[in-house]
Amino acid sequence: MKFALFTGCVAKGATRELMMSTIKVAEGLDIEFVEMKSAACCGAGVIQEKNPLLTDAVNARSFAIAEEQNLDLVTICSTCQGNLKKSEQKIECNEEYKDKINHVLKDGGHQFEGGRIQIQHFANILLTDEAKKRLKEKVVRPLTGLKTAAFYGCYILRPSEFSPFDKPDDPTELEEIFEICGATPVDYESRTKCCGFPIIMMNKKASLDMAGNALADAVDSGADVIVTGCPLCHLNLDSYQPEAEALRKRDATIPILHLPQLVGLALGYSPRELGMDSHIVTPSVLEKIIGPAPAGSSHH
Amino acid sequence: MTTFRIKRFNPEKQPDPYWEEIDYDIPDGATLLDCLNDIKWTMDGTLSYRMSCRSAICGSCGMKANGHALLACQRQAEHLIKEGTDSITIEPMGNMPVVKDLVVDMEPFWDKVNQVKPFLKEEGERPEKERRQSPAEFKLIDDASTCIMCGCCYSDCNTLEVDKNFLGPAALAKAQRFVQDSRDTATNERIRELSESGGIWDCTHCAECVERCPKPAKPMDRIKEMMGVAIEEGVTNNNGARHALSFVKSVKHSGRVNENTLPLESMGYFNVKGLMELVPVGLRMLLKGKIPPIIHKNIDDVEDVRRIFRELGE
Ligand code: SF4
Ligand code: SF4
Numbered sequence: 001m002k003f004a005l006f007t008g009c010v011a012k013g014a015t016r017e018l019m020m021s022t023i024k025v026a027e028g029l030d031i032e033f034v035e036m037k038s039a040a041c042c043g044a045g046v047i048q049e050k051n052p053l054l055t056d057a058v059n060a061r062s063f064a065i066a067e068e069q070n071l072d073l074v075t076i077c078s079t080c081q082g083n084l085k086k087s088e089q090k091i092e093c094n095e096e097y098k099d100k101i102n103h104v105l106k107d108g109g110h111q112f113e114g115g116r117i118q119i120q121h122f123a124n125i126l127l128t129d130e131a132k133k134r135l136k137e138k139v140v141r142p143l144t145g146l147k148t149a150a151f152y153g154c155y156i157l158r159p160s161e162f163s164p165f166d167k168p169d170d171p172t173e174l175e176e177i178f179e180i181c182g183a184t185p186v187d188y189e190s191r192t193k194c195c196g197f198p199i200i201m202m203n204k205k206a207s208l209d210m211a212g213n214a215l216a217d218a219v220d221s222g223a224d225v226i227v228t229g230c231p232l233c234h235l236n237l238d239s240y241q242p243e244a245e246a247l248r249k250r251d252a253t254i255p256i257l258h259l260p261q262l263v264g265l266a267l268g269y270s271p272r273e274l275g276m277d278s279h280i281v282t283p284s285v286l287e288k289i290i291g292p293a294p295a296g297s298s299h300h
Numbered sequence: 301m302t303t304f305r306i307k308r309f310n311p312e313k314q315p316d317p318y319w320e321e322i323d324y325d326i327p328d329g330a331t332l333l334d335c336l337n338d339i340k341w342t343m344d345g346t347l348s349y350r351m352s353c354r355s356a357i358c359g360s361c362g363m364k365a366n367g368h369a370l371l372a373c374q375r376q377a378e379h380l381i382k383e384g385t386d387s388i389t390i391e392p393m394g395n396m397p398v399v400k401d402l403v404v405d406m407e408p409f410w411d412k413v414n415q416v417k418p419f420l421k422e423e424g425e426r427p428e429k430e431r432r433q434s435p436a437e438f439k440l441i442d443d444a445s446t447c448i449m450c451g452c453c454y455s456d457c458n459t460l461e462v463d464k465n466f467l468g469p470a471a472l473a474k475a476q477r478f479v480q481d482s483r484d485t486a487t488n489e490r491i492r493e494l495s496e497s498g499g500i501w502d503c504t505h506c507a508e509c510v511e512r513c514p515k516p517a518k519p520m521d522r523i524k525e526m527m528g529v530a531i532e533e534g535v536t537n538n539n540g541a542r543h544a545l546s547f548v549k550s551v552k553h554s555g556r557v558n559e560n561t562l563p564l565e566s567m568g569y570f571n572v573k574g575l576m577e578l579v580p581v582g583l584r585m586l587l588k589g590k591i592p593p594i595i596h597k598n599i600d601d602v603e604d605v606r607r608i609f610r611e612l613g614e
C-alpha cells in the first residue's frame with residue numbers, strides 16, 4: 001500500500017502531533033506514504049472567497065503531482081479532503097474549465113488528466129480490506145472500555161456529493177475504526193456538527209458556543225474521549241477548550257485525539273510517541289484506561 | 301409496519317413536547333407527506349403540519365426527518381427509514397419556535413429576509429420597456445432565484461443555533477440575488493451592510509444549508525460569492541475580509557498558510573482589543589510547544605505556485 005500524502009498546512013504547523021502520529025500508524029501498518037512536499041494549500045474554502053479559479057488551479061496542480069507519481073492522494077484533514085474533492089469534481093465535469101486550468105498549469109510542467117487517481121481521507125484507507133486486515137492483526141492494546149465519540153468535521157460530510165463516506169448524514173466510518181481498535185463508540189447528536197473554527201476570528205462567542213455545545217454533548221453522552229479526523233476541529237475543541245463556556249459549566253474536560261493517535265494507541269505506541277503531550281487538554285484519563293504499553297509490543 | 305416517531309406539542313394542553321409512536325404501513329411509493337396526510341385523515345385529526353402543493357413548489361412542508369430538515373412531499377417515506385431500525389423520527393424544523401406539532405413560527409425567518417431589502421434599487425429614469433439582462437448576467441442570480449422560502453436551510457444552520465443575530469442562509473441567498481443583479485445600483489451599500497456583524501462573515505461554512513436546500517439556491521455558495529464581491533468592492537475593514545486577504549497572501553508567498561500571522565492579520569494590527577483576545581490561546585499553545593515554527597517554511601517549488609497566483613491576477 002503506497003500513497004501520496006497530502007499533509008495540509010495544519011499538520012505541519014499547529015498540530016504537528018497529527019503528522020507524527022500519522023507516520024507512526026503508517027509504519028505500524030506497513031503503509032508507505034510519499035509526502036507531497038511541493039503540493040500547496042487546499043485553499044480551505046478561504047482562497048475561494050477571493051478567487052475560485054485560483055483555488056481550483058492550485059488544487060489541480062496537486063492532483064497532477066499525484067498523477068505523475070501514479071499514486072492515489074491521501075488527506076489527513078477533513079477540510080483538505082472536502083476542498084480537494086470539490087475542486088476535482090468541478091474540474092472533472094467541465095472539459096472547457098479543465099482546459100483553462102491546464103493552460104495555466106502548463107508553464108509549471110504539470111497537466112491534470114483526471115479520472116486516474118483517487119482522493120481519499122486516511123480513514124478511508126484504514127477501512128480498505130487490506131488495511132483493516134492488518135489493523136486487526138496488529139492491535140496489541142485493544143482500547144477496551146474506552147468510550148469514544150467521533151467528531152467528523154463538516155467538509156468531509158457536506159456537501160454530501162463530495163463526501164468520501166457512504167452515508168454522510170449518518171456516517172459510521174470513524175466508529176467502525178474505533179471498534180476495530182477495541183474502543184466503544186458513543187453516539188451523540190453533535191458528531192456531525194460544526195466545531196466553529198471557521199469563525200473563531202470573526203465571531204468568537206458563536207464559535208466557542210458551537211465548540212462548547214459539542215463538547216458538552218459528548219460529555220453528557222458518557223464519552224471519555226473525542227476523536228476527530230480534522231486538525232481544525234482539533235484546534236477549536238482542544239486549544240480553545242478552556243474558553244468553551246458550555247463545557248466549563250459542567251466543570252468537565254475531555255481530551256481530543258486525532259484519528260491516527262487513537263489507532264496508534266491500539267497499535268501499542270505510547271501517548272508520547274504519538275505527540276499527545278502537546279495537547280492542551282491532557283489526555284490523562286487515557287492512561288488510566290489503557291495502562292502502560294505492554295512489554296515487547298513497542299516496535300522500536 | 302413502520303414506526304413513525306413524531307414529536308407532538310400543543311402548548312395549550314402540554315407544558316412540554318412529547319414523542320408519539322404511530323405504527324403505519326407505508327404504501328408503495330408514498331411520500332412522507334402522503335403518509336402524514338393518511339395518518340391525519342384516518343387516524344388522528346389533531347396532528348398539525350403545513351402543506352399545500354405536494355410537489356416541492358410551495359415550500360410549506362418543511363420538517364425534520366431523522367434530525368435533518370427536508371420537504372415532506374419531496375421524499376419517499378421508505379427511503380427515510382433509519383438503517384438498522386424500522387422507524388422514522390419526525391420533528392418540527394429547528395431554530396424557530398414551535399406553534400403546534402410540526403408547525404413552526406417562521407416570523408424570525410421572514411424578518412431576516414426583509415432585513416436584506418429584497419427589492420431592486422434602481423437609479424435614473426425607468427426605461428420604456430423592461431431592463432434587459434444578458435444570459436451571463438442572469439446566470440449570476442439564477443440559482444438564488446430558485447429559493448422557495450421553505451426554511452429548511454434556516455432550520456439546520458449551525459451558526460443560527462448559537463447566534464440568533466445571524467441573518468441566516470435564506471436571507472443571505474436572497475441578498476446575493478440583488479447584490480449581483482446587474483440592474484441593481486446599491487451593490488456597495490448592500491455589501492457594506494452585509495459585512496457587519498450577523499452578515500456574510502459570520503457563516504461558519506457548515507454547508508448544512510447546501511445539503512438541506514431542495515433547490516439549486518444553495519446559500520453557502522451564494523455567501524462565498526458575496527465575500528468575493530465584498531473584497532472587490534474594497535469593503536475589507538473587518539476580520540472576515542482581512543482573514544481572506546491574509547490567507548491568500550501567505551499561500552502566495554509560501555504555498556502554505558502562515559498560522560502565526562493569520563490570526564494577527566485577521567484581527568488587524570491596530571485592533572488592540574482583538575489582539576488581546578488572542579493572548580490566552582497563544583500562551584496555552586506556546587507552553588505546549590504547539591506554536592508553529594516562527595520561520596515559516598516554503599513548500600518545494602513554491603515559485604510555480606507563485607506563478608499561478610500571478611497569472612490568475614493575485
Ligand atoms: S454554511 Fe453558513 S449559512 Fe449555511 S447553514 Fe452553515 S453557517 Fe448557516
Ligand atoms: S435557500 Fe433553499 S432551503 Fe433555504 S429557504 Fe430557500 S429553498 Fe429553502
Ligand code: FES
Pocket residue numbers: 350351352353354355356357358359360361362371372373374
Ligand atoms: S407541500 Fe408544497 S413544497 Fe411540500
